[in-house]
Amino acid sequence: AQSVTQLGSHVSVSEGALVLLRCNYSSSVPPYLFWYVQYPNQGLQLLLKYTTGATLVKGINGFEAEFKKSETSFHLTKPSAHMSDAAEYFCAVSALSSGGSYIPTFGRGTSLIVHP
Amino acid sequence: GAVVSQHPSRVICKSGTSVKIECRSLDFQATTMFWYRQFPKQSLMLMATSNEGSKATYEQGVEKDKFLINHASLTLSTLTVTSAHPEDSSFYICSARAQDRRADTQYFGPGTRLTVL
Numbered sequence: 001a002q003s004v005t006q007l008g009s010h011v012s013v014s015e016g017a018l019v020l021l022r023c024n025y026s027s028s029v030p031p032y033l034f035w036y037v038q039y040p041n042q043g044l045q046l047l048l049k050y051t052t053g054a055t056l057v058k059g060i061n062g063f064e065a066e067f068k069k070s071e072t073s074f075h076l077t078k079p080s081a082h083m084s085d086a087a088e089y090f091c092a093v094s095a096l097s098s099g100g101s102y103i104p105t106f107g108r109g110t111s112l113i114v115h116p
Numbered sequence: 117g118a119v120v121s122q123h124p125s126r127v128i129c130k131s132g133t134s135v136k137i138e139c140r141s142l143d144f145q146a147t148t149m150f151w152y153r154q155f156p157k158q159s160l161m162l163m164a165t166s167n168e169g170s171k172a173t174y175e176q177g178v179e180k181d182k183f184l185i186n187h188a189s190l191t192l193s194t195l196t197v198t199s200a201h202p203e204d205s206s207f208y209i210c211s212a213r214a215q216d217r218r219a220d221t222q223y224f225g226p227g228t229r230l231t232v233l
Contacts, residue, residue, distance in 0.1 A: 043224035
């Protein structure tokens, strides 16, 4: 079984400030972890993912996330927020199912609000 | 590469009618496609997984007779909402897994907004 908890349904930052979106996961097997971004009335776009190897993962648009096994966390960060970063962000955990597919479980999402 | 399209992007229908949503992988072959439902301000809930040429696997609580899924080819899957009612109004998103890509990688469509009056 696997689950994802995203702390904070809304995060508000000023333009240029650090962005930190929190994600904790639960998985009975080594997880694959993902962050997706969703703009209004659009599908999901992959920001970054962790599978194996280096625990600090760099993604698109200046985002990065660090896998911390001891804390079961995969927080998303960006050093300097831009107005265009305002969107909904979803953390997801995925593991290989008995059927041979990776089925992701999504968190409830965090809405990032960027103030000028 | 790896583009997934959905059609229509938005549909409004009367209660009791059926609506078909198409999901296409435009530049790759998708062995597996997934259908999700998203309520306003909420996360994606997996409805079903479909493999080309075989019956879809539905998640617990999803009515297979109401949400008909057909994955007739490696580039097309359809979701038909039969006898739609206002409570079926939602944002439906499909995703596809490429035949020649990592098994953990999914590509998402832009979604279809269904409104049932």
